[in-house]
Amino acid sequence: MEKNIEIHETAFMTSMFRAMNVSLSKDSYSKLWNNRKTKAWVTDYLKEVSEEEISTHCVRNRFFLDKIQQLFKEHNIEILINFGAGFSMYPFLLNASLEHIEIDKSDIIEHKKNRISNWMKVGELPKRKIHFLGADFEENYEEELYTKIQTIKNNKKSFVLIEGVLFFLHRDKAEKLFDFFNNIQNKGDYLGSVSFSHSIKETNAFSRLLHFFNARISKTTKEDYLTLQTNFYKEKLAYKIKEHKDYFTYSKEVNHSVNKRETDILNENFYLLEKTK
Numbered sequence: 001m002e003k004n005i006e007i008h009e010t011a012f013m014t015s016m017f018r019a020m021n022v023s024l025s026k027d028s029y030s031k032l033w034n035n036r037k038t039k040a041w042v043t044d045y046l047k048e049v050s051e052e053e054i055s056t057h058c059v060r061n062r063f064f065l066d067k068i069q070q071l072f073k074e075h076n077i078e079i080l081i082n083f084g085a086g087f088s089m090y091p092f093l094l095n096a097s098l099e100h101i102e103i104d105k106s107d108i109i110e111h112k113k114n115r116i117s118n119w120m121k122v123g124e125l126p127k128r129k130i131h132f133l134g135a136d137f138e139e140n141y142e143e144e145l146y147t148k149i150q151t152i153k154n155n156k157k158s159f160v161l162i163e164g165v166l167f168f169l170h171r172d173k174a175e176k177l178f179d180f181f182n183n184i185q186n187k188g189d190y191l192g193s194v195s196f197s198h199s200i201k202e203t204n205a206f207s208r209l210l211h212f213f214n215a216r217i218s219k220t221t222k223e224d225y226l227t228l229q230t231n232f233y234k235e236k237l238a239y240k241i242k243e244h245k246d247y248f249t250y251s252k253e254v255n256h257s258v259n260k261r262e263t264d265i266l267n268e269n270f271y272l273l274e275k276t277k
C-alpha cells in the first residue's frame, strides 16, 4: 500500500470514480486520468470507507453537468469558472462554444494544462477554449485572481462551480471565497456548490473516512473538515437558492437505485444558486 496521499491526489481519485460508471456520470473522458497509483488507493478506499463512493461521485458530476448543459441551452451562461477544478472534464462534455476558466493550485494547473494540450493535439480530446489559472484559496489570491478573471470574463454570463473543495478549507476561507464569487459575478449569474452538512460527522462512513485520511494523509480530527448547513447559502444575501438536491434525491431523478444504509454513505448536498443583486 502506498502511503502519503496529497490532498490534490483526491482529484485523481474523484476522476477514477467517475470513470467507473460512465453511464451514470456521463463523463466519458475522466478515464484519461487513470493510473496505477490511484487505482491502488481507490481499491482500498472503496473497501475501507464506502463502496457507494463510485455512485456518489458520478451522481454529483451528473447533477452539475445536467444543470450547466440546461442553462447553456437556455442562453443563461457563456463561461464556466471552476474553482478547485482538479481533473474534472466538463469542458469536453459541454458545447464547444462555452468558454472555461479552471482554477486550482499551481502544480495541479500546470499538470492538467500540459496533459490536456497534448491530448487535444493528438485527438484524444476535442478542442476547447480553457484558461488555466493557479491560485491557493488559503492564501491572499483575491487581487491578482480578480484581475485575471475579469480580463477573460468581461461581462460574460458566468457559472461559478465549487465542487469537492470546501470540505478541505477553513470556514473563514470558505466565506472569503463566496465574497469573491459575489465580486466577480453579475446579477443573473449562477453558482454551483457542493458541501456536506454537519450530520455527516455522525455516520459510520465518516468515521472510516477519518481513519483512512489519518493513516494516509495526515493526522486530523473531525473538526478539521468543513461541513455547512443550508443556512450558509441562505445567508448569502446577493444569491437565492434555485435548487437543492443531495445524493439520494438526485439519484431518484436519474433512476439510480441506492442499496446501502444511510450511515454507510457520504451524502453530499448539491446547491444551485442565482445571483439576484
Ligand SMILES: C[S@@+](CC[C@H](N)C(=O)[O-])C[C@H]1O[C@@H](n2cnc3c(N)ncnc32)[C@H](O)[C@@H]1O
Pocket (backbone or CB within 6 Å): 007, 008, 010, 011, 014, 015, 083, 084, 085, 086, 087, 088, 103, 104, 105, 108, 135, 136, 137, 138, 162, 163, 164, 165, 168
Ligand atoms: C477532491 S478534488 C475535486 C476536484 C474537482 N472539483 C472535481 O470535483 O473533480 C479537490 C480539489 O481542490 C483543490 N484544492 C484544495 N485546496 C485548495 C486550495 N487551498 N487552493 C486551491 N485549490 C485547492 C485540490 O487541489 C483538488 O484539485
